Amino acid sequence: MGITQPLHRWAQQTPDREAVLDGPARTTFRELRERVARLGGALRGLGVEPGDRVAILALNSTRYLECLSGIPWAGGVLNPVNIRWSPAEIAYSLDDSQTSVLIVDDAFAGLIPALREASSSLREIVHMGAAPTPTGTRSYEALLAAAEPIPDADRGGDDLAGIFYTGGTTGFPKGVMLSHDNLLASAMGGLVATASFRIAPNARVLHAAPLFHIAGFGVALMTSIVGVPQVVMPFFDPEQVAALIQRERVTEIFLAPTMLQMVLDHPEFASHDLSSLRLLTYGASPITAALLDRVLKALPGTSLVQAYGQTELSPLATLLMPQDHLDADPVKLRSAGRPCYHADVRIVGPDEHELARGEIGEIVSRGDHVMVGYWNRPEETGQALRGGWMHTGDLGFMDAEGYVTVVDRLKDMIVTGAENVYSAEVENAVNAHPDVAGCAVIGLPDPTWGERVHAVVVLHPDRELTAEQIRAHAKTLIAGYKAPRSVSFVDALPLTVAGKVKKSVLRERESER
Known part of the structure; x- marks a missing residue:
């Protein structure tokens, strides 16, 4: 099974159901599958072979979601680029992974000359914006119009699905290699725990977090598995988050704590009807007790879930469930929850032995969600995965009921x-x-x-x-x-x-x- 399988399922079973809502545009599962198959053909026509890396440098959009399926459909490997990086950082990740094709939208078309000059691996740049196609690039829509739809390459299992770059202690980003099994294990583990909140006839998920981020990508994959319509906004805007929830009757959203605070602090927050929102997942950074208390009071009808993990874990390790947020125990509220169904989590000391409950040590995890390794970094891979466990670099403790509390980081x-x-x-x-x-x-x-x-x-x-x-x-x-x-x-x-x-x-x- 691969990450394109959900699209096959829903295009077969609910072809005319809305798959993506992007402003006034609506795309059905039938249309999405057709465009993905054409994108696969277009990429093959550009010389993309199985295992070749294809990068995406763009804001959230329907086309971004097409790329997340279309690249593996062609047999390629995803390289979602951090849109906040400088041209030098982007070029490093492109050359480090030997990415040959870059898909870029209008927001970042201005970087094309600098990237061409700085990168030695790029041979094709595809422009998927509404503005005129820059000189020396290919038009995304023209490529799709000229391409024949091709059968899915059926990549899956241990095949490499994506290289997700994350920061490194050396000052250079590290490419985290995630297989189809890695990503699906994490997504299915998260869904098993939260399916009752996600699956409903009127369910709609809003992408406010960037899709290049493993958290945004993970939400998109979980959403595609259950066949729920995805509402996209180009970039995070606190007022627009509330406005879109009201207008599209959004039922689910993921937000980092920083985003949450900005939404709550916006002067127009109270004027929006957010009664449709059933599930709010937060994570990717610590949340303060004061902010969590504000969220609980501001969204009394919304179930909250805290997600803890990292890119190397595809990304989920633990979840703090809705019922835990209603518990009066402040210790549980300060925790990151308990291990997901797919994840084995322990707290270990310097000797790698598991510590007694309540003792602080390094948080480690193992399971099908653990990364393949770091791209071209065998020594760092061996150090991170020693003993068969992913060493997170986070310090924490586990209580008698299995709740994990993160207290610090081993690294700076x-x-x-x-x-x-x-x-x-x-x-x-x-x-x-x-x-x-x-x-x-x-x-x-x-x-x-x-x-x-x-x-x-x-x-x-x-x-x-x-x-x-x-x-x-x-x-x-x-x-x-x-x-x-x-x-x-x-x-x-x-x-x-x-x-x-x-x-x-x-x-x-x-x-x-």
Whole structure:
């Protein structure tokens, strides 16, 4: 079984049912299958062979969903590109994975010249926007119109489905290889737990999270399995989220905590009728107790689910179910829930042995949802998957009932607005400024972003810089969301005897400040 199988099922059983709602446009399952089959033919015509990587750089749309099925339909491997990356970061991921074909929309067509110059692997760029087709690119609609629909390549099982790039401690993104089995195991595990909330004659799912993100992709896959219409919005907009829920009578949505807060804080929130919303799943970053309390009060008729996992787990490991949100036990509400049906989860110590309940250690997981490995990184793959368990890098504990609480991270990863940011990458960017003598980057609690990227900077003698200058410089080298949102200037960084920065001391100092 592969990730295209659900489309076959619903095009066969409910061909005239709406599959995608994109503004005023409506696409049925019959139409979606026809366009996907033509896209498969078009990609084959461009020379895409089984296993070849095809990248998507675009906002959410019906066409994006077509690509998520059309690329594997042609036998290709998905490479969903983070739309917030700089051209240098995008080009790195393209060349690292040897991606030969890039599909880009109007929003990112301006990056085409820079990507052509920076990437050595690209040979074809397909433009799927409404604007005139840029010189040197192929028109998506023209390709589909000229192509003959082809049979599904029937990729599935252990075949590679996608390479999902995530941050790396070295400063370079790592390609997480996920098979069809990996993605389907996670999706089915999530569905088993929540099917009663998702399957109904009037069910509709809104994609507010970006489809390039493993969380957005996972929601799209679960939705396709149950044959529920998918409502797409190009990008997250807090007022439009509420407006679309009301207009399209949306029954389900996934939001990161940062998004949730923005929706609740919008001045027009209370004016919208959100009574259709039955299921709200949140995750991808920690949620504060205060925000969760606000959500419970603002959406009393909506069932809440918290999802915990990571890209390497396709992505689900644990779920905090609706009934847990109604429990008076605050410890459960602070937890990430219990392992999904498909996932085995344990807490282990440095010796890899399972710890007693309540003891803090590293969260590890095994099962069919665990990644194949990191693309072209055998040593890092072996380290992450040692003993047959995926080592998450998160610290936590499990209680007597199996509830897992995440308390910290082993690595210096910062989760800001549901995006992973690694401190080493930001430090490299800040330290590249000629006036900077040293820098350490930490995550600090932030009411909007969950965590914010904070830089502690030491300047060379007789040099002066502002926080905005540091941020502007960093944004020339890395994506804007990775650049420090706040900066402290100090005379020296606290160091260990070995010369390493004592980040625990910095976090304590900066939190007090």
